[in-house]
Amino acid sequence: MEYTKLLKDLTLLSGVSGNEKPVRKFMENELKDISDNMLKDNLGSVAFEFKGTSCSPNILVVGHLDEIGFMVHSVSSKGLIKFTNLGGWDPRTLMSSPVEIINREGEKIIGLIGSVPVHHLKDTSGKLSIDDMYIDIGAESPEEVREIFKIRKGDFIVPVPHYALIEKKNIMISKAFDDRVGIAIAIATGKHFKDKNHPNTIFCAGSVQEEVGTRGAQTISQLIKPDIAIVLEGSPGDDFPTNKEEMQAKMNAGVQIRMIDPTMICNPDLVNFAIDVAEELKIPYQLAVRKSGGTDAGKIHVSGLGVPTIVLAAPVRYAHSHNGMLSLKDFQATLDLTIALIERMNSDFFLELIK
Numbered sequence: 478m479e480y481t482k483l484l485k486d487l488t489l490l491s492g493v494s495g496n497e498k499p500v501r502k503f504m505e506n507e508l509k510d511i512s513d514n515m516l517k518d519n520l521g522s523v524a525f526e527f528k529g530t531s532c533s534p535n536i537l538v539v540g541h542l543d544e545i546g547f548m549v550h551s552v553s554s555k556g557l558i559k560f561t562n563l564g565g566w567d568p569r570t571l572m573s574s575p576v577e578i579i580n581r582e583g584e585k586i587i588g589l590i591g592s593v594p595v596h597h598l599k600d601t602s603g604k605l606s607i608d609d610m611y612i613d614i615g616a617e618s619p620e621e622v623r624e625i626f627k628i629r630k631g632d633f634i635v636p637v638p639h640y641a642l643i644e645k646k647n648i649m650i651s652k653a654f655d656d657r658v659g660i661a662i663a664i665a666t667g668k669h670f671k672d673k674n675h676p677n678t679i680f681c682a683g684s685v686q687e688e689v690g691t692r693g694a695q696t697i698s699q700l701i702k703p704d705i706a707i708v709l710e711g712s713p714g715d716d717f718p719t720n721k722e723e724m725q726a727k728m729n730a731g732v733q734i735r736m737i738d739p740t741m742i743c744n745p746d747l748v749n750f751a752i753d754v755a756e757e758l759k760i761p762y763q764l765a766v767r768k769s770g771g772t773d774a775g776k777i778h779v780s781g782l783g784v785p786t787i788v789l790a791a792p793v794r795y796a797h798s799h800n801g802m803l804s805l806k807d808f809q810a811t812l813d814l815t816i817a818l819i820e821r822m823n824s825d826f827f828l829e830l831i832k
Contacts, residue, residue, distance in 0.1 A: 480808060481642065481649070483661050488651035491579065491635040493546030494563045494689045497521055500542040500660065504683050507664045511671045512681075518696040524682035525667055529675035534704035534827035536819055537680050537784075538666050539697065540659020541687030541773055544652065545797055547634035549578065552623075556616030558588065560634055561607070564688030568605050570798040575637040576612060580627040587637070588612040636799040647805040648728075654793040654801045656687065659709030662812050669816055676823035687773050691740075694773035698780035704827050705747070705785050707815055708774040711803065712765070712790035726792035729804045731761025732811040735788035738767035740775025744785040746830055751787055754817050761810050765790075785830045789815060 492500035501523050509515050512525035545564030552558055558578070572592060577585040592610045616622045623629065638652035660683050667681040680701050684693030716727040726733045734751050736743055755762040778786035791807040
């Protein structure tokens with residue numbers, strides 16, 4: 478598939494919340510020379526302008542640059558590294574997982590997540606928390622950690638991915654689909670429109686620190702001042718075997734169009750518009766009413782005087798763990814709908830939205 482290499486390259490980059498520069502630089506390399514303008518906020522979010530035949534509406538097309546990860550908290554007398562999480566992790570997924578600690582010199586130190594023996598756990602039921610875990614890099618003292626490995630408190634920690642492509646099903650396995658999916662679509666959207674007329678102005682953007690409070694969404698909104706926003710996500714898939722509830726995000730079922738989550742209610746006219754376009758173009762889609770979670774849309778839609786916003790996502794099985802699964806069919810559907818919506822968004826459409 479056309480976008481396999483793009484997704485692979487993005488997911489193999491390290492870019493935890495607060496340390497997204499490698500992903501931002503990748504995005505700059507892809508879009509800087511073909512866009513009309515590049516803008517940055519002071520937190521590290523970036524946007525690339527693609528001027529159309531009209532300056533209105535300003536359309537923000539945004540994924541978030543960061544992935545969930547960890548940070549060095551302290552070092553034990555035995556040279557074991559205690560860590561804290563950056564973003565939401567299920568502790569059950571962490572045991573025996575390999576990670577890379579990025580020291581101040583940029584060197585990546587491989588380690589393995591271990592834990593206190595079960596009979597020493599604070600929770601006698603055997604349930605593990607991150608506080609019960611440590612990273613073992615083979616060091617035997619704090620001095621070795623500091624002097625040999627050059628590791629100190631505050632160093633960032635990222636999962637080691639296991640990239641694979643199941644060619645018979647067009648399914649990718651890697652880390653950080655949440656939200657390198659969104660970044661890949663933002664890049665692909667910019668490349669699509671670089672030589673094409675469109676009745677608006679597009680800003681293809683990457684925000685920072687989404688996983689720790691959607692912080693970059695607030696600053697990128699102030700920078701761009703969008704009229705309409707399309708937030709792109711790798712949304713948790715709930716089509717796992719024991720789920721008996723109605724599925725909100727199923728792999729291989731197309732783009733997820735989100736109706737609501739605890740941080741926002743998507744603009745209903747914008748949602749209906751997206752559904753109509755998807756049906757017109759026979760783009761597979763699924764609707765989601767989310768009872769938990771949130772995205773950059775939560776901050777963006779209440780910025781300025783308010784921004785009509787929609788969230789489009791490709792479902793990711795096993796999101797917020799070391800590795801997830803993504804259907805390239807769902808990725809293509811999300812990209813196709815993003816492009817189709819932008820092609821139809823002009824100033825008259827925007828005025829109808831805010832009536």
